[in-house]
Amino acid sequence: xxxxxxxxxxxxxxxxxxxxxxxxxxxxxxxxxxxxxxLIFPELSLTGYALQDLASxxxxxxxxxxPIFEDLLKASKQLDLMVGFVHEDRRHRFYIASAYLSGGKxxxxxxxxxxxxxxxxxxxxxxxxxDSVQAFNTRFGRVGMLICEDFWHASSPYLLxxxxxxxxxxxxxxxxxxxxxxxxxxxxxWVEHTNRAYAGMFTNxxxxxxRVGYEDGLNFWGGSTIYDPNGxxxxxxxxxxxxxxxxxxxxxxxxxxxxxxxxxxxxxxQFVQRELERILGxx
Amino acid sequence: xxxxxxxxxxxxxxxxxxxxxELHRVGFKKALLGVSGGIDSALSLYLSAKxxxxxxxxxxxxxxxxxxxxxxxxxxxxxxDLGVQSMTVxxxxxxxxxxxxxxxxxxxxxxxxxxxxxxxVLYDQSVAFNGLVMGTSNKTEILLGYSTVFGDxxxxxxxxxDLYKTQVRQLAKAMGVPETVINKAPSADLWxxxxxxxxxxxxxxxxxxxxxxxxDQRFSPEACxxxxxxxxxxxxxxxLVRQNHYKRVMPPIAKLSQRTVGYDFLYLRDWGx
Numbered sequence: 001x002x003x004x005x006x007x008x009x010x011x012x013x014x015x016x017x018x019x020x021x022x023x024x025x026x027x028x029x030x031x032x033x034x035x036x037x038x039l040i041f042p043e044l045s046l047t048g049y050a051l052q053d054l055a056s057x058x059x060x061x062x063x064x065x066x067p068i069f070e071d072l073l074k075a076s077k078q079l080d081l082m083v084g085f086v087h088e089d090r091r092h093r094f095y096i097a098s099a100y101l102s103g104g105k106x107x108x109x110x111x112x113x114x115x116x117x118x119x120x121x122x123x124x125x126x127x128x129x130x131d132s133v134q135a136f137n138t139r140f141g142r143v144g145m146l147i148c149e150d151f152w153h154a155s156s157p158y159l160l161x162x163x164x165x166x167x168x169x170x171x172x173x174x175x176x177x178x179x180x181x182x183x184x185x186x187x188x189x190w191v192e193h194t195n196r197a198y199a200g201m202f203t204n205x206x207x208x209x210x211r212v213g214y215e216d217g218l219n220f221w222g223g224s225t226i227y228d229p230n231g232x233x234x235x236x237x238x239x240x241x242x243x244x245x246x247x248x249x250x251x252x253x254x255x256x257x258x259x260x261x262x263x264x265x266x267x268x269x270q271f272v273q274r275e276l277e278r279i280l281g282x283x
Numbered sequence: 284x285x286x287x288x289x290x291x292x293x294x295x296x297x298x299x300x301x302x303x304x305e306l307h308r309v310g311f312k313k314a315l316l317g318v319s320g321g322i323d324s325a326l327s328l329y330l331s332a333k334x335x336x337x338x339x340x341x342x343x344x345x346x347x348x349x350x351x352x353x354x355x356x357x358x359x360x361x362x363x364d365l366g367v368q369s370m371t372v373x374x375x376x377x378x379x380x381x382x383x384x385x386x387x388x389x390x391x392x393x394x395x396x397x398x399x400x401x402x403x404v405l406y407d408q409s410v411a412f413n414g415l416v417m418g419t420s421n422k423t424e425i426l427l428g429y430s431t432v433f434g435d436x437x438x439x440x441x442x443x444x445d446l447y448k449t450q451v452r453q454l455a456k457a458m459g460v461p462e463t464v465i466n467k468a469p470s471a472d473l474w475x476x477x478x479x480x481x482x483x484x485x486x487x488x489x490x491x492x493x494x495x496x497x498x499d500q501r502f503s504p505e506a507c508x509x510x511x512x513x514x515x516x517x518x519x520x521x522x523l524v525r526q527n528h529y530k531r532v533m534p535p536i537a538k539l540s541q542r543t544v545g546y547d548f549l550y551l552r553d554w555g556x
Contacts, residue, residue, distance in 0.1 A: 011304065014553050052549040176297065181288040214304045216551045217441075219297050240300060 001251040003140050006036035006079075007224035007235075010242045011213025012045065015054035017068050017085075020046045024083065027244055028075045034246040038080040038140065042171050042211035042224075043147050044096060045084040049173035050215045055126040059088035062099050062106055069099075069106075076101035080138060082145060082209075084171050086127075087111060093128040098145045098171055100138070108136040113156060114149040120175065120218075123149075135165035141251060148172035151194065161202045162269060166254050168198060170208040176221040188221050188239065200231025203257045203264060205249055212240055229257035285495050287449045291457035294450075295333070298442045302334035305440050306415055308556040313414030315341035317401050317435075318361065318369075319472060320354030322455050322464055323443065324419040325361055329458040330442055331417055332365045340367040341412050345401045348375040349475050357464050364461070370408070374400045394473035398434030406437070415439035423448040423487055426494055427520070428527020429479065435471075436530060447494065448487040485516060493520055 008027045013019040024041060031039045043049065046068065047058040062069050062085070072083060080102040087097035087109060095111035111130025115123035133156050135144040144160030144167075151157055151170050160168060178186025191208070199206040205228060212222040219240070226234040226247055235247035258264055306314060314331045318324045331340045344358050362369040378400045382393045405416050418438025420430060422445050430436045443451060448469070455465050469479040469487065480486050493512055496502040497520070502510070507517050533545060542548050 013556065014551060015555060050551050052551065054550065054554065179289050179294060179297075181286065181290055183290055183293065185293070214301055215553050216305075217301070217445075219301060240296060 001140070002248050003037040003251065004035055004246055004248050005207050005226060006031040006034070006039040006244055006246045007207065007209045007226070007237050008039060008041050008045070008244050009210060009212045009222040009224050009237055010042075010045075011220075012048035012211065014048035014215060015051060015058045016048075017046050017058060017060065020048070021068050021071060025071060025075065028079070028081070030244050031246060032078055034244075036079055036246050038082070040082045040169055040171060040207055040209040040224075041084055042209045042220075043084045043098075043173040044086065045171070045211070047084075047086055048215060049175075049211070049220070050218065051086065052122070052126060055086055055094050056088075059086040059094050061088055062097075062109060069101075072099075072101055073104050073106070077104045080140075082169050082171065084147070084173075089128075094126070095130055096123065096127050096147055097130075098147055098169075100136070100143070100145060100169075102138060107138060108134070108145065110134075110145040110147065112147040112150055114153050116149045116152075120177075121149075133159050133163075135160050135163035141166050143167045143169060145169045145171070148174060151198070157198050157202065161204065161264070162267070165204070166251075167205045167207065168202070170195065170206065172208065172210045173220055174210050175218040184223075184239065185221055188223050192223070192225060195225060196227050196231050196233070199227035199229060201263065203229040203254070203261055205229060205251075205254075212242055229253050285492055285500075287447055287491060287495060289446070289450050289453055291454050294446070294454050295330070295458060298330050299334035302331055302417070302440070302442055305553075306335065308553060309415075311413070311415050313339040313341070313412060314417045315343060315405065315408055315412050315414045316417040316419060317345055317405055318342040318358045319344075320351075320357035320464065321467070321469060321472070322451060322460065323421055323424075323469075325357075325460045325464045326443055326451055326455040326458065327417050327419040328361060328367065329365065329455070329460055332367050333458070337366040338368070339414070340365075341408065341414060342367050342369045343405060343408060344369065344371040345374050345404055346371070347373070347378065347397055347473075350472055351470075351475075354467075354472060357461065357467075360461055361464070364459075372404050372408075374404065377404075390474050394471065395431045395434060397473055398431035398471075402434050402437045417442065418444065420444050421446055421448050421451050423491055423494060424479075425531060426498065427483065427490070427523045428530045429483065430530065432530045447491040449491040484519075489516075490520060493517065494524075497521070497524075 082100050087095040098110045100108045113130045115129050117124030135142050142164040144165030146156050176185045195206045195208050207226045209224045211220045223239045224237040228234050237243050237245040342362050378396050382388050409416050416438050418441035421443050470477050496507050504517050508514050536545050
């Protein structure tokens, strides 16, 4: 089975869901024109990244009656969507979240589990951490979603892999940093190495949408990618440029790669569990 | 020696994108800056012209009667080279009445008066030209506090503020800034014969190496001394960085209420744009 995945990268208007929704709808239309089956937007694509005190005012409750989600759900009847937004729960906690929309329905919401609160990052000050990662079924097979810092912790994609995800969908708003003599920033290199490693070690597809643009002095470097189960690059979007990049992936590659390299077959979950229990018991 | 080499194409891409985006998002198309003939303002000028188009950039030459004529000529060469708009506003007759008003006027005070007068001229022209004032401070001088607060440090955005002087030289060269500008001794040109390195007592090449370890690589002072830096040099630089921190932050507001600007009223400057 072959499917076409689109990676959208654009600059957002800070704290303005409606303005950013309009950009989503324009990109969705473009992606449809290129027969995309699934379109992935970056982290907090509906709001922008460094929201600080705008977090609560930008928050959405994802359901049919929300005017922002109403338009996105309608669009999801044509192609599947992964969008980023601020999620407000019933108890008024605010999360950095991803929603997967398909056939006019919300299939899954992931609340970001790891909130970087160090150095230039201050997410833990403004947001609540999610506390679960779960794979879910789509018309393309079982999928898992993670947001930026979530996949700087190897345990998150590992759990999704064990939970049956064959396609990992990552979204981020990764600030560019680490200018040196190399042609790309060290942040870009690091993220790309990591994504490639996950694809190869989990024999999975890894699709990553990263935003572009600026917020105050922060730049976002784009360079969205798809890696296949061999760890080979399928496509890379341009660095720093707004773009829609659509590429076809062949899901049958999962079977071919895993016949050659049965890492999933040989994974010993009970052994991991036993060792984790020992480590936790000793602490 | 640490390698402070940067990929200049990448720096140019990020910085021109920064200038363009940060101006356009707040409704401006144009920028202006003071062009002294030195390398920092030269690089800022080349970046601005590249980002916005030369027709949208105004280079202001603001000499004082003692300003070096060579420097003025270098500024003119760059203005002609880029095709940016330009204007010369001599500040002598504006600052001399204040400078001459006090018998005990010092070089430091006079220098600060000139730097702040240039700020006034720039901000006045920013309204007339309908553009934003581009900062020209580099990372070395921001860290050392080698600037006049509310003078040359006043700007809307600081495109080269995360590049050490050593790196400013690399990028300036790559962008075609004239060799004479790159090779001349850095000077605030506030009085004749003044040079940055003479006044600071060390070279930019040396202090950039030390700052890179202390700031970027989070080395302790002891670890820098172990690496071979003189103890007195390390201590002096750390003192400058600490003592001048007030120049890098907004003045603190005394907190009284439940919600106070700067502490728990937190928004990016790009709020809503």
